[in-house]
Amino acid sequence: MTEPSPDDRSRTASQRGMPHRARRLLASAALLMITFGGLELFYLRMFFADRTELRERLAGLPYRKLPGYPEFLAAVMEQTREGDVIVLLTPHAGFEEGYRYAHSRAAYVLEGRRVLAVLGPDDRRDPGAFDRADVVVGWRVKPPPGIAVTWDGADGFVARRER
Protein backbone atom coordinates (compact mmCIF):
# COMPACT_ATOMS: atom_id res chain seq x y z
CA MET A 1 0.00 0.00 0.00
CA THR A 2 1.44 3.35 -0.97
CA GLU A 3 1.58 6.37 1.32
CA PRO A 4 -0.94 9.08 0.20
CA SER A 5 0.65 12.27 -1.11
CA PRO A 6 0.24 15.49 0.91
CA ASP A 7 -2.28 16.71 -1.65
CA ASP A 8 -4.28 13.50 -1.35
CA ARG A 9 -4.23 13.82 2.41
CA SER A 10 -5.39 17.45 2.29
CA ARG A 11 -8.09 16.64 -0.24
CA THR A 12 -9.35 13.87 2.00
CA ALA A 13 -9.29 16.19 4.96
CA SER A 14 -11.08 18.93 3.01
CA GLN A 15 -13.75 16.54 1.91
CA ARG A 16 -14.06 15.17 5.41
CA GLY A 17 -14.43 18.70 6.78
CA MET A 18 -16.90 19.96 4.19
CA PRO A 19 -18.89 18.09 1.54
CA HIS A 20 -17.42 18.61 -1.92
CA ARG A 21 -20.64 20.08 -3.29
CA ALA A 22 -21.03 22.55 -0.42
CA ARG A 23 -17.41 23.63 -0.88
CA ARG A 24 -17.96 24.33 -4.56
CA LEU A 25 -21.13 26.23 -3.75
CA LEU A 26 -19.36 28.41 -1.21
CA ALA A 27 -16.44 28.93 -3.61
CA SER A 28 -18.87 30.08 -6.32
CA ALA A 29 -20.55 32.42 -3.85
CA ALA A 30 -17.18 33.88 -2.82
CA LEU A 31 -16.11 34.41 -6.44
CA LEU A 32 -19.38 36.19 -7.24
CA MET A 33 -19.09 38.34 -4.11
CA ILE A 34 -15.56 39.35 -5.14
CA THR A 35 -16.70 40.08 -8.70
CA PHE A 36 -19.69 42.20 -7.77
CA GLY A 37 -18.18 43.64 -4.59
CA GLY A 38 -15.19 44.99 -6.48
CA LEU A 39 -17.16 46.16 -9.50
CA GLU A 40 -16.86 49.90 -10.03
CA LEU A 41 -20.05 50.84 -11.87
CA PHE A 42 -18.75 54.38 -12.26
CA TYR A 43 -16.52 53.23 -15.12
CA LEU A 44 -19.46 51.62 -16.92
CA ARG A 45 -21.51 54.79 -16.49
CA MET A 46 -18.79 56.64 -18.41
CA PHE A 47 -20.22 55.22 -21.66
CA PHE A 48 -23.36 57.30 -21.12
CA ALA A 49 -21.86 60.39 -19.46
CA ASP A 50 -21.94 63.89 -20.97
CA ARG A 51 -18.18 64.17 -21.41
CA THR A 52 -18.16 67.89 -22.14
CA GLU A 53 -20.10 68.72 -18.97
CA LEU A 54 -17.99 66.31 -16.92
CA ARG A 55 -14.74 67.74 -18.32
CA GLU A 56 -15.75 71.31 -17.43
CA ARG A 57 -16.81 70.28 -13.94
CA LEU A 58 -13.65 68.27 -13.25
CA ALA A 59 -11.30 70.87 -14.75
CA GLY A 60 -12.67 73.50 -12.35
CA LEU A 61 -12.33 71.34 -9.23
CA PRO A 62 -8.70 72.19 -8.36
CA TYR A 63 -9.58 75.90 -8.30
CA ARG A 64 -12.99 75.84 -6.63
CA LYS A 65 -11.69 77.51 -3.46
CA LEU A 66 -10.21 80.43 -5.43
CA PRO A 67 -12.88 81.76 -7.83
CA GLY A 68 -11.29 83.65 -10.72
CA TYR A 69 -7.84 82.22 -10.03
CA PRO A 70 -7.45 80.37 -13.37
CA GLU A 71 -8.14 83.61 -15.22
CA PHE A 72 -5.64 85.46 -13.04
CA LEU A 73 -2.97 82.81 -13.72
CA ALA A 74 -3.71 83.01 -17.44
CA ALA A 75 -3.07 86.77 -17.28
CA VAL A 76 0.16 86.24 -15.32
CA MET A 77 1.27 83.74 -17.97
CA GLU A 78 0.62 86.32 -20.65
CA GLN A 79 2.42 89.11 -18.79
CA THR A 80 5.55 87.15 -17.93
CA ARG A 81 8.33 85.48 -19.89
CA GLU A 82 9.81 82.00 -19.89
CA GLY A 83 12.52 81.80 -17.23
CA ASP A 84 11.00 84.54 -15.07
CA VAL A 85 11.22 84.06 -11.34
CA ILE A 86 7.89 85.07 -9.82
CA VAL A 87 6.92 85.74 -6.23
CA LEU A 88 3.26 85.22 -5.36
CA LEU A 89 1.29 87.33 -2.89
CA THR A 90 -2.19 86.36 -1.72
CA PRO A 91 -4.41 87.53 1.15
CA HIS A 92 -4.02 84.22 3.03
CA ALA A 93 -2.59 84.59 6.53
CA GLY A 94 -1.31 81.03 6.91
CA PHE A 95 0.39 78.46 4.73
CA GLU A 96 -2.31 75.84 5.24
CA GLU A 97 -5.06 78.46 5.29
CA GLY A 98 -4.96 78.95 1.55
CA TYR A 99 -1.45 80.02 0.59
CA ARG A 100 -0.27 76.48 -0.16
CA TYR A 101 -3.38 75.91 -2.29
CA ALA A 102 -2.77 79.07 -4.32
CA HIS A 103 0.99 78.62 -4.63
CA SER A 104 0.88 74.97 -5.71
CA ARG A 105 -1.58 75.73 -8.49
CA ALA A 106 0.45 78.72 -9.66
CA ALA A 107 3.66 76.66 -9.64
CA TYR A 108 1.98 73.98 -11.76
CA VAL A 109 0.18 76.25 -14.23
CA LEU A 110 2.89 78.87 -14.86
CA GLU A 111 4.94 76.69 -17.17
CA GLY A 112 8.55 77.71 -17.69
CA ARG A 113 8.45 80.14 -14.74
CA ARG A 114 9.61 79.63 -11.18
CA VAL A 115 7.07 80.59 -8.54
CA LEU A 116 8.64 81.45 -5.20
CA ALA A 117 6.65 81.33 -1.99
CA VAL A 118 6.72 84.12 0.57
CA LEU A 119 5.17 81.88 3.20
CA GLY A 120 6.62 78.52 4.31
CA PRO A 121 4.95 75.48 5.89
CA ASP A 122 5.72 76.82 9.36
CA ASP A 123 3.99 80.12 8.40
CA ARG A 124 7.40 81.81 8.43
CA ARG A 125 7.69 84.61 5.89
CA ASP A 126 10.61 84.63 3.47
CA PRO A 127 11.39 88.27 2.65
CA GLY A 128 14.37 87.09 0.56
CA ALA A 129 11.93 85.78 -2.03
CA PHE A 130 11.34 89.39 -3.17
CA ASP A 131 15.03 89.90 -3.80
CA ARG A 132 15.28 86.73 -5.92
CA ALA A 133 12.19 87.48 -8.02
CA ASP A 134 11.97 89.21 -11.41
CA VAL A 135 8.24 89.65 -11.10
CA VAL A 136 5.85 90.23 -8.20
CA VAL A 137 2.29 89.05 -8.75
CA GLY A 138 -0.62 89.45 -6.35
CA TRP A 139 -4.05 87.87 -6.23
CA ARG A 140 -6.70 89.96 -4.47
CA VAL A 141 -4.06 91.99 -2.63
CA LYS A 142 -2.82 95.53 -3.14
CA PRO A 143 0.65 95.95 -4.63
CA PRO A 144 3.31 96.69 -2.01
CA PRO A 145 4.53 100.28 -2.05
CA GLY A 146 7.46 101.12 -4.27
CA ILE A 147 6.89 98.71 -7.15
CA ALA A 148 5.70 99.67 -10.63
CA VAL A 149 2.61 97.69 -11.63
CA THR A 150 2.71 96.60 -15.27
CA TRP A 151 -0.71 94.91 -15.35
CA ASP A 152 -3.71 95.58 -13.15
CA GLY A 153 -6.72 93.29 -13.45
CA ALA A 154 -9.95 92.72 -11.55
CA ASP A 155 -8.40 90.01 -9.38
CA GLY A 156 -4.75 90.94 -9.20
CA PHE A 157 -1.66 92.66 -10.48
CA VAL A 158 1.69 91.95 -12.10
CA ALA A 159 4.75 94.08 -11.36
CA ARG A 160 8.10 93.58 -13.04
CA ARG A 161 11.01 94.57 -10.85
CA GLU A 162 13.86 96.61 -12.29
CA ARG A 163 17.12 94.77 -11.62
Add this chain to the structure above:
Amino acid sequence: MSGTLVLIALALAIGAPLARLATRESNGGALLGFGLLFGSGAIGVLMFALSLIPGGWSRTAIVTAALVLAALAWAAAIRLAPAPLPPLPPLPPHARLLLAPALLILAGHALYATVAPAIEVDFLENWGLKGRIFWSHGAIDWEWLAGEAMWQNHPDYPILLPLLFAFVATVEGSWEDRAIGLLYTAWAAGVLLVAAAELRRSAPRSGVVVPVAVVSLASLAVTPWIGIADGLFLALAGGAALLLRRGTANLDAREIAAGSALLGLAAWTKNEGMTLVVAGAIAVIATAGWRPRLLAGLLPGIVLAGAWGVPRALLGLESDLAAGDPLGRVLEGIRSPGPLLAALGTWTTGRPLLWGGLLLGALVGARELLRRERLLLVLCGTQLAFYLLAYLATPHEIDWQVRWSWERLVSHVRFPLAFAVVVVLTAILVRGGGPEREPAPERES
Protein backbone atom coordinates in the same frame (compact mmCIF):
# COMPACT_ATOMS: atom_id res chain seq x y z
CA MET B 1 -2.48 62.11 -27.28
CA SER B 2 0.34 61.14 -29.66
CA GLY B 3 3.02 61.34 -26.95
CA THR B 4 1.06 58.94 -24.74
CA LEU B 5 0.51 56.48 -27.60
CA VAL B 6 4.21 56.65 -28.56
CA LEU B 7 5.15 55.88 -24.94
CA ILE B 8 2.83 52.85 -24.86
CA ALA B 9 4.10 51.60 -28.24
CA LEU B 10 7.78 52.01 -27.32
CA ALA B 11 7.20 50.46 -23.88
CA LEU B 12 5.78 47.40 -25.61
CA ALA B 13 8.58 47.34 -28.19
CA ILE B 14 11.23 47.38 -25.44
CA GLY B 15 9.38 45.48 -22.76
CA ALA B 16 8.00 42.49 -24.66
CA PRO B 17 11.44 41.09 -25.64
CA LEU B 18 12.75 41.89 -22.14
CA ALA B 19 9.81 39.98 -20.69
CA ARG B 20 10.50 37.04 -23.01
CA LEU B 21 14.13 37.04 -21.88
CA ALA B 22 13.41 37.44 -18.20
CA THR B 23 10.27 35.40 -17.61
CA ARG B 24 10.20 32.47 -20.11
CA GLU B 25 6.70 33.76 -20.88
CA SER B 26 5.16 32.45 -24.11
CA ASN B 27 1.58 33.66 -23.80
CA GLY B 28 0.93 36.66 -26.05
CA GLY B 29 -1.29 38.47 -23.55
CA ALA B 30 1.18 38.02 -20.71
CA LEU B 31 4.06 39.19 -22.93
CA LEU B 32 2.09 42.37 -23.70
CA GLY B 33 1.29 42.81 -20.00
CA PHE B 34 4.81 42.26 -18.75
CA GLY B 35 6.05 44.25 -21.75
CA LEU B 36 4.15 47.34 -20.66
CA LEU B 37 5.49 47.08 -17.13
CA PHE B 38 9.14 46.36 -18.00
CA GLY B 39 9.01 48.79 -20.95
CA SER B 40 7.58 51.68 -18.91
CA GLY B 41 10.31 51.15 -16.33
CA ALA B 42 13.00 50.93 -19.02
CA ILE B 43 11.85 54.22 -20.60
CA GLY B 44 11.90 55.92 -17.20
CA VAL B 45 15.45 54.69 -16.54
CA LEU B 46 16.43 55.75 -20.09
CA MET B 47 15.10 59.27 -19.42
CA PHE B 48 17.13 59.35 -16.23
CA ALA B 49 20.29 58.36 -18.13
CA LEU B 50 19.65 60.81 -21.00
CA SER B 51 19.12 63.57 -18.47
CA LEU B 52 22.83 63.31 -17.65
CA ILE B 53 23.72 64.22 -21.26
CA PRO B 54 23.30 67.87 -22.35
CA GLY B 55 20.52 68.03 -24.94
CA GLY B 56 19.62 64.41 -24.22
CA TRP B 57 15.93 65.16 -23.90
CA SER B 58 15.22 66.28 -27.44
CA ARG B 59 12.37 64.42 -29.16
CA THR B 60 14.76 62.87 -31.66
CA ALA B 61 17.20 61.78 -28.97
CA ILE B 62 14.70 60.06 -26.69
CA VAL B 63 12.80 58.29 -29.47
CA THR B 64 16.03 57.16 -31.17
CA ALA B 65 17.46 55.93 -27.88
CA ALA B 66 14.24 54.03 -27.13
CA LEU B 67 14.28 52.43 -30.60
CA VAL B 68 17.92 51.39 -30.18
CA LEU B 69 17.06 49.89 -26.80
CA ALA B 70 14.14 48.01 -28.38
CA ALA B 71 16.41 46.66 -31.16
CA LEU B 72 18.98 45.51 -28.59
CA ALA B 73 16.26 43.86 -26.50
CA TRP B 74 14.87 42.01 -29.55
CA ALA B 75 18.35 40.89 -30.61
CA ALA B 76 19.05 39.60 -27.10
CA ALA B 77 15.66 37.88 -26.91
CA ILE B 78 16.20 36.12 -30.26
CA ARG B 79 19.69 34.91 -29.32
CA LEU B 80 19.42 34.32 -25.59
CA ALA B 81 15.79 33.64 -24.68
CA PRO B 82 15.38 30.50 -22.56
CA ALA B 83 13.00 27.67 -23.41
CA PRO B 84 9.49 29.09 -23.18
CA LEU B 85 6.78 27.92 -20.82
CA PRO B 86 4.38 25.44 -22.45
CA PRO B 87 1.73 27.24 -24.52
CA LEU B 88 -1.77 27.54 -23.12
CA PRO B 89 -4.71 25.92 -24.95
CA PRO B 90 -6.95 28.53 -26.60
CA LEU B 91 -10.02 29.67 -24.69
CA PRO B 92 -13.26 28.33 -26.15
CA PRO B 93 -15.37 31.02 -27.88
CA HIS B 94 -18.12 31.06 -25.22
CA ALA B 95 -15.47 31.55 -22.53
CA ARG B 96 -13.98 34.45 -24.48
CA LEU B 97 -17.37 36.14 -24.51
CA LEU B 98 -17.35 36.05 -20.73
CA LEU B 99 -14.28 38.31 -20.76
CA ALA B 100 -16.39 41.13 -22.21
CA PRO B 101 -17.17 42.73 -18.81
CA ALA B 102 -13.43 43.04 -18.13
CA LEU B 103 -12.95 44.80 -21.47
CA LEU B 104 -15.91 47.09 -20.72
CA ILE B 105 -14.39 48.03 -17.34
CA LEU B 106 -11.06 48.85 -19.00
CA ALA B 107 -12.75 50.83 -21.79
CA GLY B 108 -14.87 52.73 -19.25
CA HIS B 109 -11.75 53.44 -17.22
CA ALA B 110 -10.00 54.81 -20.32
CA LEU B 111 -12.97 57.15 -20.92
CA TYR B 112 -12.85 58.30 -17.29
CA ALA B 113 -9.07 58.67 -17.20
CA THR B 114 -8.98 60.90 -20.28
CA VAL B 115 -12.13 62.96 -19.82
CA ALA B 116 -10.34 65.91 -18.15
CA PRO B 117 -6.85 67.02 -17.12
CA ALA B 118 -5.54 65.18 -14.06
CA ILE B 119 -6.87 66.99 -10.99
CA GLU B 120 -5.47 65.10 -8.02
CA VAL B 121 -3.84 67.46 -5.52
CA ASP B 122 -0.74 65.28 -5.46
CA PHE B 123 -0.52 65.54 -9.24
CA LEU B 124 -0.58 69.34 -9.11
CA GLU B 125 1.78 69.57 -6.13
CA ASN B 126 4.11 66.70 -6.81
CA TRP B 127 4.01 64.12 -9.62
CA GLY B 128 2.68 66.40 -12.36
CA LEU B 129 4.59 69.45 -11.12
CA LYS B 130 7.88 67.54 -11.14
CA GLY B 131 7.22 66.16 -14.62
CA ARG B 132 6.33 69.61 -15.92
CA ILE B 133 9.36 71.29 -14.35
CA PHE B 134 11.72 68.56 -15.60
CA TRP B 135 10.23 68.86 -19.08
CA SER B 136 10.52 72.68 -19.07
CA HIS B 137 14.10 72.34 -17.85
CA GLY B 138 14.93 69.72 -20.51
CA ALA B 139 16.37 67.40 -17.86
CA ILE B 140 15.91 66.44 -14.23
CA ASP B 141 16.19 69.73 -12.35
CA TRP B 142 18.25 68.60 -9.36
CA GLU B 143 18.77 72.16 -8.17
CA TRP B 144 15.03 72.73 -7.96
CA LEU B 145 14.50 69.36 -6.28
CA ALA B 146 17.04 70.12 -3.61
CA GLY B 147 15.98 73.75 -3.26
CA GLU B 148 12.55 75.24 -3.78
CA ALA B 149 10.79 71.89 -3.96
CA MET B 150 12.15 70.91 -0.58
CA TRP B 151 9.44 72.39 1.57
CA GLN B 152 6.36 71.39 -0.35
CA ASN B 153 6.73 68.78 -3.02
CA HIS B 154 8.21 65.74 -1.30
CA PRO B 155 11.55 65.94 -3.15
CA ASP B 156 12.43 62.48 -1.82
CA TYR B 157 9.62 60.82 -3.75
CA PRO B 158 11.03 58.64 -6.56
CA ILE B 159 10.82 60.10 -10.05
CA LEU B 160 9.92 57.30 -12.48
CA LEU B 161 6.41 58.67 -13.03
CA PRO B 162 7.48 62.32 -13.57
CA LEU B 163 10.10 61.04 -16.03
CA LEU B 164 7.38 59.23 -18.01
CA PHE B 165 5.25 62.40 -18.00
CA ALA B 166 8.28 64.33 -19.27
CA PHE B 167 8.78 61.73 -22.01
CA VAL B 168 5.16 62.19 -23.17
CA ALA B 169 5.50 66.00 -23.17
CA THR B 170 8.82 65.89 -25.03
CA VAL B 171 7.39 63.68 -27.78
CA GLU B 172 4.16 65.70 -27.87
CA GLY B 173 5.99 69.04 -27.90
CA SER B 174 3.67 70.43 -25.23
CA TRP B 175 2.63 69.57 -21.69
CA GLU B 176 -0.01 66.86 -21.69
CA ASP B 177 -2.17 66.38 -18.60
CA ARG B 178 -5.24 64.72 -20.08
CA ALA B 179 -4.11 61.94 -22.44
CA ILE B 180 -1.66 60.66 -19.82
CA GLY B 181 -4.72 59.14 -18.18
CA LEU B 182 -4.57 56.45 -20.85
CA LEU B 183 -1.28 55.24 -19.34
CA TYR B 184 -3.20 54.25 -16.21
CA THR B 185 -5.59 52.10 -18.23
CA ALA B 186 -2.65 50.53 -20.09
CA TRP B 187 -0.83 49.65 -16.84
CA ALA B 188 -4.04 48.17 -15.40
CA ALA B 189 -4.58 46.15 -18.58
CA GLY B 190 -0.95 45.02 -18.35
CA VAL B 191 -1.21 43.55 -14.86
CA LEU B 192 -4.62 42.07 -15.66
CA LEU B 193 -3.21 40.29 -18.75
CA VAL B 194 -0.44 38.85 -16.60
CA ALA B 195 -2.94 37.67 -13.97
CA ALA B 196 -5.19 36.20 -16.67
CA ALA B 197 -2.31 34.13 -18.06
CA GLU B 198 -1.41 32.88 -14.57
CA LEU B 199 -5.05 31.97 -13.89
CA ARG B 200 -5.27 30.09 -17.19
CA ARG B 201 -1.99 28.34 -16.44
CA SER B 202 -3.39 27.25 -13.07
CA ALA B 203 -6.43 25.67 -14.74
CA PRO B 204 -5.78 25.26 -18.48
CA ARG B 205 -9.11 23.58 -19.30
CA SER B 206 -11.35 25.45 -16.95
CA GLY B 207 -14.14 26.45 -19.35
CA VAL B 208 -15.92 29.48 -17.96
CA VAL B 209 -14.36 29.66 -14.50
CA VAL B 210 -11.14 31.44 -15.46
CA PRO B 211 -12.87 34.19 -17.49
CA VAL B 212 -15.15 34.88 -14.49
CA ALA B 213 -12.06 34.96 -12.26
CA VAL B 214 -10.41 37.47 -14.63
CA VAL B 215 -13.50 39.67 -14.55
CA SER B 216 -13.44 39.54 -10.74
CA LEU B 217 -9.94 41.06 -10.78
CA ALA B 218 -10.56 43.71 -13.47
CA SER B 219 -12.01 46.39 -11.18
CA LEU B 220 -9.17 45.83 -8.71
CA ALA B 221 -6.50 46.44 -11.37
CA VAL B 222 -7.73 49.91 -12.34
CA THR B 223 -7.18 52.96 -10.17
CA PRO B 224 -9.38 56.04 -9.88
CA TRP B 225 -6.39 58.24 -8.90
CA ILE B 226 -5.23 59.55 -12.25
CA GLY B 227 -2.00 61.55 -12.29
CA ILE B 228 -0.44 60.13 -9.13
CA ALA B 229 1.86 57.16 -8.69
CA ASP B 230 -0.45 54.54 -7.19
CA GLY B 231 -1.71 53.22 -10.54
CA LEU B 232 1.78 52.46 -11.84
CA PHE B 233 2.86 51.17 -8.42
CA LEU B 234 -0.12 48.81 -8.20
CA ALA B 235 0.68 47.37 -11.64
CA LEU B 236 4.40 46.94 -10.94
CA ALA B 237 3.76 45.44 -7.50
CA GLY B 238 1.12 43.09 -8.92
CA GLY B 239 3.36 41.94 -11.78
CA ALA B 240 6.29 41.48 -9.40
CA ALA B 241 4.21 39.48 -6.93
CA LEU B 242 2.98 37.09 -9.64
CA LEU B 243 6.52 36.58 -10.98
CA LEU B 244 7.93 35.90 -7.50
CA ARG B 245 5.05 33.47 -6.93
CA ARG B 246 5.93 31.60 -10.11
CA GLY B 247 9.66 31.76 -9.42
CA THR B 248 9.30 30.24 -5.95
CA ALA B 249 6.87 27.57 -7.21
CA ASN B 250 9.27 26.60 -10.04
CA LEU B 251 12.42 27.31 -7.97
CA ASP B 252 13.52 29.44 -10.92
CA ALA B 253 16.08 32.16 -10.13
CA ARG B 254 15.45 33.84 -13.50
CA GLU B 255 11.78 34.45 -12.72
CA ILE B 256 12.64 35.65 -9.23
CA ALA B 257 15.16 38.08 -10.74
CA ALA B 258 12.51 39.37 -13.15
CA GLY B 259 10.02 39.84 -10.31
CA SER B 260 12.70 41.52 -8.26
CA ALA B 261 13.43 43.94 -11.14
CA LEU B 262 9.76 44.95 -11.12
CA LEU B 263 10.02 45.47 -7.35
CA GLY B 264 13.00 47.72 -8.00
CA LEU B 265 10.99 49.70 -10.54
CA ALA B 266 8.25 50.00 -7.91
CA ALA B 267 10.91 51.54 -5.66
CA TRP B 268 11.57 54.07 -8.45
CA THR B 269 7.85 54.86 -8.43
CA LYS B 270 6.94 55.28 -4.77
CA ASN B 271 8.82 55.20 -1.47
CA GLU B 272 6.60 52.27 -0.54
CA GLY B 273 8.56 50.33 -3.17
CA MET B 274 11.57 50.33 -0.84
CA THR B 275 9.64 48.34 1.74
CA LEU B 276 8.16 46.20 -1.03
CA VAL B 277 11.69 45.08 -1.99
CA VAL B 278 12.21 43.97 1.62
CA ALA B 279 8.75 42.36 1.79
CA GLY B 280 9.53 40.49 -1.45
CA ALA B 281 12.77 39.11 0.00
CA ILE B 282 11.02 38.00 3.19
CA ALA B 283 8.26 36.34 1.16
CA VAL B 284 10.74 34.47 -1.07
CA ILE B 285 12.64 33.15 1.96
CA ALA B 286 9.41 32.23 3.79
CA THR B 287 8.19 30.32 0.73
CA ALA B 288 11.26 28.73 -0.85
CA GLY B 289 13.55 28.60 2.16
CA TRP B 290 17.16 29.77 2.36
CA ARG B 291 18.47 28.94 -1.12
CA PRO B 292 21.41 31.20 -2.04
CA ARG B 293 20.87 30.71 -5.78
CA LEU B 294 17.26 31.89 -5.54
CA LEU B 295 18.18 34.69 -3.16
CA ALA B 296 20.70 35.97 -5.71
CA GLY B 297 17.66 36.56 -7.92
CA LEU B 298 16.63 39.33 -5.53
CA LEU B 299 19.66 41.44 -6.49
CA PRO B 300 18.09 43.42 -9.39
CA GLY B 301 15.49 44.89 -7.06
CA ILE B 302 18.06 45.78 -4.43
CA VAL B 303 20.36 47.38 -7.03
CA LEU B 304 17.54 49.40 -8.62
CA ALA B 305 16.20 50.57 -5.27
CA GLY B 306 19.74 51.50 -4.21
CA ALA B 307 20.34 53.39 -7.46
CA TRP B 308 17.60 55.89 -6.59
CA GLY B 309 18.97 56.07 -3.07
CA VAL B 310 22.28 57.52 -4.34
CA PRO B 311 21.06 60.91 -5.69
CA ARG B 312 18.56 61.03 -2.87
CA ALA B 313 21.33 60.72 -0.30
CA LEU B 314 23.74 63.03 -2.16
CA LEU B 315 21.16 65.82 -2.33
CA GLY B 316 19.80 65.17 1.15
CA LEU B 317 16.25 64.63 -0.12
CA GLU B 318 14.69 63.49 3.13
CA SER B 319 11.31 61.97 3.77
CA ASP B 320 9.00 63.81 6.13
CA LEU B 321 8.59 60.47 7.93
CA ALA B 322 12.21 60.80 9.05
CA ALA B 323 11.69 64.23 10.67
CA GLY B 324 12.42 64.40 14.38
CA ASP B 325 12.46 61.06 16.19
CA PRO B 326 10.61 58.48 14.04
CA LEU B 327 11.71 55.52 16.19
CA GLY B 328 10.42 57.25 19.31
CA ARG B 329 7.08 57.87 17.59
CA VAL B 330 6.83 54.21 16.51
CA LEU B 331 7.58 52.97 20.05
CA GLU B 332 5.08 55.41 21.50
CA GLY B 333 2.50 54.34 18.88
CA ILE B 334 3.01 50.66 19.76
CA ARG B 335 2.52 51.48 23.44
CA SER B 336 -0.62 53.52 22.70
CA PRO B 337 -2.17 52.27 19.44
CA GLY B 338 -5.56 53.88 20.17
CA PRO B 339 -5.28 56.80 17.68
CA LEU B 340 -4.21 54.49 14.84
CA LEU B 341 -6.94 51.95 15.57
CA ALA B 342 -9.53 54.72 15.81
CA ALA B 343 -8.42 56.19 12.49
CA LEU B 344 -8.47 52.79 10.77
CA GLY B 345 -11.95 52.23 12.19
CA THR B 346 -13.14 55.58 10.88
CA TRP B 347 -11.55 55.67 7.44
CA THR B 348 -12.27 52.17 6.18
CA THR B 349 -11.71 51.16 2.56
CA GLY B 350 -15.42 50.38 2.08
CA ARG B 351 -16.58 47.60 -0.24
CA PRO B 352 -17.86 45.16 2.41
CA LEU B 353 -19.12 42.73 -0.26
CA LEU B 354 -15.64 42.47 -1.79
CA TRP B 355 -13.90 41.96 1.55
CA GLY B 356 -16.62 39.55 2.62
CA GLY B 357 -16.05 37.56 -0.57
CA LEU B 358 -12.30 37.51 -0.01
CA LEU B 359 -12.82 36.36 3.59
CA LEU B 360 -15.29 33.66 2.58
CA GLY B 361 -12.94 32.53 -0.21
CA ALA B 362 -10.02 32.45 2.22
CA LEU B 363 -12.01 30.30 4.66
CA VAL B 364 -13.26 27.91 1.98
CA GLY B 365 -9.78 27.50 0.51
CA ALA B 366 -7.73 28.05 3.68
CA ARG B 367 -5.70 24.89 3.27
CA GLU B 368 -4.75 25.56 -0.37
CA LEU B 369 -4.19 29.23 0.33
CA LEU B 370 -1.71 28.55 3.11
CA ARG B 371 0.08 25.81 1.21
CA ARG B 372 0.27 27.24 -2.32
CA GLU B 373 -0.13 30.99 -1.99
CA ARG B 374 2.20 31.59 0.93
CA LEU B 375 4.36 33.96 -1.10
CA LEU B 376 1.48 36.32 -1.87
CA LEU B 377 0.15 36.15 1.70
CA VAL B 378 3.55 36.91 3.26
CA LEU B 379 4.34 39.62 0.70
CA CYS B 380 1.04 41.44 1.20
CA GLY B 381 1.01 40.94 4.97
CA THR B 382 4.57 42.25 5.36
CA GLN B 383 3.89 45.25 3.16
CA LEU B 384 0.73 46.08 5.12
CA ALA B 385 2.74 45.80 8.34
CA PHE B 386 5.24 48.32 6.92
CA TYR B 387 2.36 50.68 6.12
CA LEU B 388 1.08 50.45 9.69
CA LEU B 389 4.59 51.15 11.00
CA ALA B 390 4.79 54.18 8.70
CA TYR B 391 1.55 55.47 10.22
CA LEU B 392 3.09 55.13 13.65
CA ALA B 393 6.23 56.93 12.46
CA THR B 394 4.46 59.85 10.81
CA PRO B 395 5.06 63.27 12.34
CA HIS B 396 1.63 64.31 11.03
CA GLU B 397 -1.69 63.73 12.72
CA ILE B 398 -2.47 60.01 12.33
CA ASP B 399 -6.16 60.58 11.59
CA TRP B 400 -5.30 62.95 8.72
CA GLN B 401 -2.62 60.63 7.34
CA VAL B 402 -4.93 57.57 7.40
CA ARG B 403 -7.83 59.49 5.93
CA TRP B 404 -5.93 60.56 2.85
CA SER B 405 -3.83 57.46 2.19
CA TRP B 406 -5.26 54.23 3.64
CA GLU B 407 -7.54 53.37 0.73
CA ARG B 408 -4.73 53.98 -1.77
CA LEU B 409 -2.22 51.97 0.24
CA VAL B 410 -4.59 49.03 0.60
CA SER B 411 -5.16 49.10 -3.17
CA HIS B 412 -1.44 48.26 -3.61
CA VAL B 413 -1.84 44.84 -1.98
CA ARG B 414 -5.51 44.24 -2.75
CA PHE B 415 -4.80 42.98 -6.27
CA PRO B 416 -2.23 40.27 -5.38
CA LEU B 417 -4.25 39.32 -2.29
CA ALA B 418 -7.41 38.94 -4.36
CA PHE B 419 -5.44 36.98 -6.96
CA ALA B 420 -4.33 34.52 -4.26
CA VAL B 421 -7.91 33.91 -3.17
CA VAL B 422 -9.31 33.83 -6.70
CA VAL B 423 -6.73 31.35 -8.00
CA VAL B 424 -7.55 29.02 -5.09
CA LEU B 425 -11.30 29.38 -5.73
CA THR B 426 -10.66 28.61 -9.40
CA ALA B 427 -8.83 25.44 -8.41
CA ILE B 428 -11.69 24.38 -6.11
CA LEU B 429 -14.27 24.99 -8.82
CA VAL B 430 -12.28 23.29 -11.58
CA ARG B 431 -10.51 20.46 -9.79
CA GLY B 432 -12.02 20.37 -6.34
CA GLY B 433 -8.85 21.97 -4.98
CA GLY B 434 -6.36 19.50 -6.41
CA PRO B 435 -2.73 20.39 -7.17
CA GLU B 436 -2.11 23.12 -9.72
CA ARG B 437 0.77 21.26 -11.37
CA GLU B 438 3.57 18.90 -10.65
CA PRO B 439 6.36 20.62 -8.71
CA ALA B 440 9.27 21.36 -11.01
CA PRO B 441 12.79 20.19 -10.32
CA GLU B 442 15.24 22.94 -9.35
CA ARG B 443 16.54 24.69 -12.46
CA GLU B 444 20.07 25.69 -13.23
CA SER B 445 19.10 29.02 -14.78
